[in-house]
Amino acid sequence: MAFRRYWFLLISVLIVTFSILGFFGREIYRQAPPIPDAFVGPDTKVLFTKDDILNGQMVWQSIGGQQIGSVWGHGAYQAPDWTADWLHRELVWVLDRWAETDHQRPYAALTAPQQAALRASLSALYRTNTYNPATGQVVLSGERVAAAKATAAYYDRLFGADPELIDLREAYAIHEQVLPDPERRKLMTAFFYWSVWSAATERGPGEVTYTNNWPHEPLIENQPSTANLFWSIISIVLLIAAVGAMVWYESASHGNEPPPPRPERDPLDAFALTPSMRALGKYVAVVALLFAIQVLLGALLAHYSIEGRHFFGIPIAELLPYTLARTWHLQLAMFWIATAFLTAGLFLAPIINDGRDPKYQRLGVNILFGALLLVVGGSLLGEALAIHQKLDLDWSFWFGIQGYEYTDLGRVWQIALLAGLLVWLVLMGRAIGPKLKRIDQGRDLLMMFAGSSVAIGLFYGAGLFYGARTHLSIMEYWRWWVVHLWVEGFFEVFATTALAFIFANLRLVNTASATRAVLLATSIFLVGGIPGTFHHLYFSGTPVSITAVGACFSALEVVPLVLIGKEAWDTYRKQYTTGWMQRYRWPIMFFMAVAFWNLVGAGVFGFLINPPIALFYMQGLNTTAVHAHGSMFGVYGFLALGLVLFVTRRLRPDITWNKGALAYSFWAMNMGLGAMIVFSLLPVGLIQTWASVEHGLWFARSAELMETPLINTLRWLRIIGDTVFLSGVAAFVWFLIGVWRARSNEIPVQTPSGDSVSEDTLVGVPAHREVL
Numbered sequence: 001m002a003f004r005r006y007w008f009l010l011i012s013v014l015i016v017t018f019s020i021l022g023f024f025g026r027e028i029y030r031q032a033p034p035i036p037d038a039f040v041g042p043d044t045k046v047l048f049t050k051d052d053i054l055n056g057q058m059v060w061q062s063i064g065g066q067q068i069g070s071v072w073g074h075g076a077y078q079a080p081d082w083t084a085d086w087l088h089r090e091l092v093w094v095l096d097r098w099a100e101t102d103h104q105r106p107y108a109a110l111t112a113p114q115q116a117a118l119r120a121s122l123s124a125l126y127r128t129n130t131y132n133p134a135t136g137q138v139v140l141s142g143e144r145v146a147a148a149k150a151t152a153a154y155y156d157r158l159f160g161a162d163p164e165l166i167d168l169r170e171a172y173a174i175h176e177q178v179l180p181d182p183e184r185r186k187l188m189t190a191f192f193y194w195s196v197w198s199a200a201t202e203r204g205p206g207e208v209t210y211t212n213n214w215p216h217e218p219l220i221e222n223q224p225s226t227a228n229l230f231w232s233i234i235s236i237v238l239l240i241a242a243v244g245a246m247v248w249y250e251s252a253s254h255g256n257e258p259p260p261p262r263p264e265r266d267p268l269d270a271f272a273l274t275p276s277m278r279a280l281g282k283y284v285a286v287v288a289l290l291f292a293i294q295v296l297l298g299a300l301l302a303h304y305s306i307e308g309r310h311f312f313g314i315p316i317a318e319l320l321p322y323t324l325a326r327t328w329h330l331q332l333a334m335f336w337i338a339t340a341f342l343t344a345g346l347f348l349a350p351i352i353n354d355g356r357d358p359k360y361q362r363l364g365v366n367i368l369f370g371a372l373l374l375v376v377g378g379s380l381l382g383e384a385l386a387i388h389q390k391l392d393l394d395w396s397f398w399f400g401i402q403g404y405e406y407t408d409l410g411r412v413w414q415i416a417l418l419a420g421l422l423v424w425l426v427l428m429g430r431a432i433g434p435k436l437k438r439i440d441q442g443r444d445l446l447m448m449f450a451g452s453s454v455a456i457g458l459f460y461g462a463g464l465f466y467g468a469r470t471h472l473s474i475m476e477y478w479r480w481w482v483v484h485l486w487v488e489g490f491f492e493v494f495a496t497t498a499l500a501f502i503f504a505n506l507r508l509v510n511t512a513s514a515t516r517a518v519l520l521a522t523s524i525f526l527v528g529g530i531p532g533t534f535h536h537l538y539f540s541g542t543p544v545s546i547t548a549v550g551a552c553f554s555a556l557e558v559v560p561l562v563l564i565g566k567e568a569w570d571t572y573r574k575q576y577t578t579g580w581m582q583r584y585r586w587p588i589m590f591f592m593a594v595a596f597w598n599l600v601g602a603g604v605f606g607f608l609i610n611p612p613i614a615l616f617y618m619q620g621l622n623t624t625a626v627h628a629h630g631s632m633f634g635v636y637g638f639l640a641l642g643l644v645l646f647v648t649r650r651l652r653p654d655i656t657w658n659k660g661a662l663a664y665s666f667w668a669m670n671m672g673l674g675a676m677i678v679f680s681l682l683p684v685g686l687i688q689t690w691a692s693v694e695h696g697l698w699f700a701r702s703a704e705l706m707e708t709p710l711i712n713t714l715r716w717l718r719i720i721g722d723t724v725f726l727s728g729v730a731a732f733v734w735f736l737i738g739v740w741r742a743r744s745n746e747i748p749v750q751t752p753s754g755d756s757v758s759e760d761t762l763v764g765v766p767a768h769r770e771v772l
Contacts, residue, residue: 159174281651286339291733432450463479555607
């Protein structure tokens, strides 16, 4: 095998990194914070039971879960983090009670030494672990029981319809009567309380809390641990060393092989459009429709951060509350980006099969399309019914909403989506499989394409490894398999391979060079990307070992991005390789934007929050939203749109494109995304970070800070970037509508024999060569 050492490297990386992910995943199972059978007071009266906590978790899921505030820092950025908010409110309640009892004055009126003495007693009270594994109970002091009841009463009023808290609900963008049933409100407070107890209680005497001292809360000395600082430093040193090694390797390498001879005409013109390829036009339409709806929901969410429950005075939140809008916004992003990737794969499949459809391929494509519509429509409807509290708790999880970011859709729809991905995998395999038996230069690239297709088809299934009552730490472990490994990992591998395959078939790059580049790039990316999953789990009830592994390996994820400028320039120059490549100018421009946002969104803004010491203060703030927008749309969004443009170019090769609309769309979306980050999300996130460091995470997410004139001004400034971005989206959709409505333009071109024929005629010309 010509690429034996590259395959050995890739397979070794996969074995070692998944072993690390599995071994330390086992540690998460073993060392997850206990869920006590009961929290009891000094009189042994039960405050909350284990069933209360798990049922409360299901209630929290039913109202949107991570789309309505956050728990342990994971979730929406608008409302508070309920763990940090509850903890601070309860601590202040106890301090005030002690101050009144001991000094007959509020805590704020005490002298500094008096406050320090009370805080020392408070830390000892809260950080001491009173969980008894033999009885399964946690014994609480009388003050803690009273404080918990007082705080639970506040949350009962907040999630109900107490008119005194209407302004606070407006600030949090929470609709009236989130939970009309008082019993459900009571259960949810049990779940919130357990998350708070885990965040404040030491694993053992003198150790960190179950959440590694997160959230930052000076009142009980929840400060960054030694391990947090140590592994942050090590990760930065590793990053510098790895970057140096990467630059050295690139400088010492002999470079790529020379490109193959430039073809006189587009090699893909030699392939006729098959029935299954033509059936993909409706996939493109669905991508455009879901994309447009998704970004409109994003604009609405940005406005909700200012008006709370209104859109320029129109009270629409009772019908479409922030929670539902955000759920749909994230879910539709997953749907349209994934659909674009599936479309590209289905389009390339017949080309791989020498320009022929396997039997019943078109039928399979149409069945998959119907399944896609069913999953999208069913999941969106189920999420609406669940958030409006129209479903039983069990039905809510199965048909409504699971309550976790990016895996929100009900379990039935999740299974249906996985089934659809498996159907896609079968359709891909029927075309790729026979070609893998060949022994030629292109086989290795096809094997990578097939392997990445299998990964996309199967890795979404990791979301089925948890249930409605699964421990939150364990659920987060598997959820990030989907979000980080499936979306951020193997989607990128598939995209890298697909682009290499496209450029190789256009004869713009040497097949051997493309294969080596894909194998090496995949190995380098996955060596940090797979164990780097743990950087999402520093404070999710995981042991300190997760911090060490996550910090070190996630730093390596940035290393491949060092050479991103070269990649972007090489991609940009491909459009000038030969005259006919101008027809692919705009797909290539979108691919170049992917390279830019990979560096900025995934690299710079990703590493901004990756080190444990940074994430300790930043988790759950708008700095995370900066990274999310820059990487999710900047990388995967532009990549999906570029693939859609490539497919559209081949499906309608006879149409002259409206280059003005497409150029405006490209620059408006790039500049709009940059403006919304620079003018709004990033400055808000940095202000929150300062507040988090100085006062605690609770303050960084509080209405007290987020309703200040400066923050509101920055939120209003987002309208600049959003407006420019939305105009770019509108231009893109308008462009696609124009392409599909346009009549054919027969553009004369010269055949090798010298005859003048139309470009659309060339689409049906028999293949003169085998595809890779």
